[in-house]
Amino acid sequence: MSTEDKKTRAQLLKQLREQYRDTVDRTQALLKEHNAVRKEIFKAMGDEPRTVPEIAELSGVSSHEVLWHITALKKYDLVAEVGMDGEYYQYQKVKGGAS
Amino acid sequence: MALEKLQVDSLIVGGGIAGMQAALDLADQGYQVALVEKEASIGGKMIALSKVFPTLDCCSCITTPKMSAVAHHENIQLLTYCEVQALEENGGGYTALVEKKPRYVIEEDCTGCRECEYACPIDLPSDFDRGMGAYRAVRVPFSTAVPQVATLDIENCILCGKCEKVCPHGCIDFTQTARHFEIETTAIVLATGFEVTPKDAKKEYGAGQFDNVIDGLMMERLLAPTGPYGHVLRPGDGKEPDSIAYVQCAGSRDATLGIEYCSRVCCMYAIKQAMLLSGALPLADITIYYMDIRTFGKGYEQFYQTARAMGIEFVKGKVAQITEDENKNPVVRVEMLDEGSKIVERTHDLVVLSVGLLPGYNPGSLYGVPAADDGFVTVPSPNISPSETARPGIFVTGVAAGPMDIVDSIVLSGAAASEAAAYIEAHNSRVAVSESKGKKELAHV
Structure with missing residues (x-):
């Protein structure tokens, strides 16, 4: 992409951000919230295989919410299912995926 | 500027199993069909199910070939992410004004590689997984979606441009706007489905x-x-x-x-x-x-x-x-x-x-087709013409007509296609007779 094209593209995105300011602001707030929750989830997971209730207890995030985030992270290869502990599956961070 | 126009024998509204079956049954008889689906992919509710009763066949295994057949049929024009906005009578047929919503993705160039989806930072509760799973703000709707094309959900996007940067074919297009066109048709089959x-x-x-x-x-x-x-x-x-x-x-x-x-x-x-x-x-x-x-x-x-x-x-x-x-x-x-x-x-x-099952959509005001007390489309003569509505040339199939299972939806779609075909033939005969009359009258001048 030429410098001129890069400038035009940046300008277009800026214009669109202005046009969709309300939805962009709402979505940015959602992203911020998700990032904060995931930081807690990853901290609770460490490098060990963990079940959803374990992560929920260690992170203080509700087990329903933990499961939703783990499901999203698993879909996009950031977390993997690695085994079972009783009635619960265990999940672990994928090396090079999650931070 | 004049609107782009399509001319078909039948317009099918809804790309679930009932609409797809009606489209295929008409197209296989040689009629030109336009299938309009409001979502980014056809497949409806059935593609999300696990197995069907009473055979326990895998739903995806049954539905995906039908979706593919619709997309590749030479007599079917598949119009996804489109909605009928207005309908007018036109000399024995109908003209539908249709809006194509912007995907912000160039459909013709997208290969469905999902690079954009992996790059997108926004996770949202997935409607396809009934909120239990997630999808991204830019995504291919589901793994067997037809067409295999990404769609960007601008209402849930932060416009970071990451998708645009990673797309190997330069498909992301933030400048897209809604496009309008007209469909001239003789018959309409409503297959607008249900909600729960x-x-x-x-x-x-x-x-x-x-x-x-x-x-x-x-x-x-x-x-x-x-x-x-x-x-x-x-x-x-x-x-x-x-x-x-x-x-x-x-x-x-x-x-x-x-x-x-x-x-x-x-x-x-x-x-x-x-x-x-x-x-x-x-x-x-x-x-x-x-x-x-x-x-x-x-x-x-x-x-x-x-x-x-x-x-x-x-x-x-x-x-x-x-x-x-x-x-x-x-x-x-x-x-x-x-x-x-x-x-x-x-x-x-x-x-x-x-x-x-609840009626998913009330076609009353747009199509002039009344709903019964239960909210489903009224079929005045269910024993004689099970898919005929109160308005000539407009037929109904699937759960839009009332609660029914997949087996009955398929059967009713066959009936709707037959009744629509008969209506189209009668219409074409009337047109041919009036044209030949016109020619004879001209010959006598």
Whole structure:
């Protein structure tokens, strides 16, 4: 992409951000919230295989919410299912995926 | 500027199983068909189901070839992410004004590689997985979507431009706007489908506030091979459930909800899911609380008897209330009609509400087709012309006409295609006669 094209593209995105300011602001707030929750989830997971209730207890995030985030992270290869502990599956961070 | 125009024999509205079947049945007879679908992919509700009753065929295995056949049929023009906005009569036929919503992706160039989806930072609850899984703000709707094209959800996008940077074919186009065009057609077939009773409709059942009380369509996703968790787990905490209960008529035959009709599919889908659960979780106890079991289709009664023989517990009784214990296990309060009407409370790991079918869309104002008291499209002569509406040239199929299962939807779509074909032929004959009359009159001048 030429410098001129890069400038035009940046300008277009800026214009669109202005046009969709309300939805962009709402979505940015959602992203911020998700990032904060995931930081807690990853901290609770460490490098060990963990079940959803374990992560929920260690992170203080509700087990329903933990499961939703783990499901999203698993879909996009950031977390993997690695085994079972009783009635619960265990999940672990994928090396090079999650931070 | 003049609008782009398409001329077809029949316009099909809705790309679920009923609409696809009607489109294929008409196109196979040589009629030109336009199929308009409001979502980014065809497939409707059926593509999200696990297996079909009573054969237990894999839904995806049956639906995907039909989706592909629709997309590749030489007589079908597939118009996804489009909605009919207005309809006018035009000399024996109709002209529909259609809006194509912007995908912000150049459809012709997108290969469905999903690079954009992986780069997108926004995770949203997935409608396809009934909120249990996630998808991104830019995404291919689901793995077997037709067309395999990404769509950017601008209302849930931060416009970071990451998708645009990674797309190998330069498909992301933030400048796209809605496009309008007209479809001139002789006949219309409405296949606008259904919605299910909202999970929060009944406060007695927790008003949608209990994580481990789900609806039948959520269980379909849990049982599907492409489901959100990859296993049957309860959404509250990911536990593999040992005890699962079904509450029948949770939204049908219920005067308190204003839904007095039987939805005709809930008994069979609950029995089917119970059988599939017996396979997926062989040690789990499965209970179905019911008022009546209605298994009226071909092979359905045998299906029910097989389920009983497999050890699924059928309890005759209406569930009055569902509460939650301290471990978030649903507690079902039920009058056991076969045990002297005693009231008991039973705790389960997961409860499935067998929710009913509601009309998904009222075509009244746009298509001039009245709805009956139950909200489904009125069919004035169901015994003689089961798909004919009150307006000439407009036909209806699938659950838009009233609650029915997939088998009946396929049958009715065949009927709708036949009735539409007869209407098109009659129309074409009238046009041919009036044209030849015109020629004769001209010859005498």
